[in-house]
Amino acid sequence: MQQQELLKGNTDTLLLALLQDEPMYGYQIVKEVNLRSSGYFAFKEGTLYPALHRLERAGLIEGRWEDTPNSVRRRYYLITSKGRQALDDRLREWRRFSRAMDSIMLAGTQ
Numbered sequence: 001m002q003q004q005e006l007l008k009g010n011t012d013t014l015l016l017a018l019l020q021d022e023p024m025y026g027y028q029i030v031k032e033v034n035l036r037s038s039g040y041f042a043f044k045e046g047t048l049y050p051a052l053h054r055l056e057r058a059g060l061i062e063g064r065w066e067d068t069p070n071s072v073r074r075r076y077y078l079i080t081s082k083g084r085q086a087l088d089d090r091l092r093e094w095r096r097f098s099r100a101m102d103s104i105m106l107a108g109t110q
Contacts, residue, residue, distance in 0.1 A: 011051045012060075013094065014041075016079055016087040019061060023078035026052070052077055060086050 018024065018032055029052075030043045055061040060083035063075050079087070 011047060012055055013087065013090045015051055015055060016060060016083055019077055019079040020084065020087060023076040025074040025076050
């Protein structure tokens with residue numbers, strides 16, 4: 001299975017997890033995903049911004065325009081309390097899913 005297929009179903013959760021640490025702007029998110037995944041995941045604008053807008057419409061994140069010291073306006077995204085709760089729920093389910101997958105897929109290797 002291609003990593004893009006795996007990412008597609010988990011993009012929202014991955015974004016919420018990133019934004020729980022600090023507010024970020026789009027390009028910063030792209031760099032951070034690449035860094036933390038050691039290049040395994042590469043967000044493209046066509047994936048990132050629709051996901052951010054979807055999360056914003058759902059009230060899980062909030063976007064704010066801010067001016068930088070060099071007079072560039074950036075839209076920073078931050079997780080909301082509703083987003084933190086959704087992330088907690090998704091992480092709990094992810095752990096259950098991972099344990100179930102491991103118990104089947106790794107059963108013969110132990």
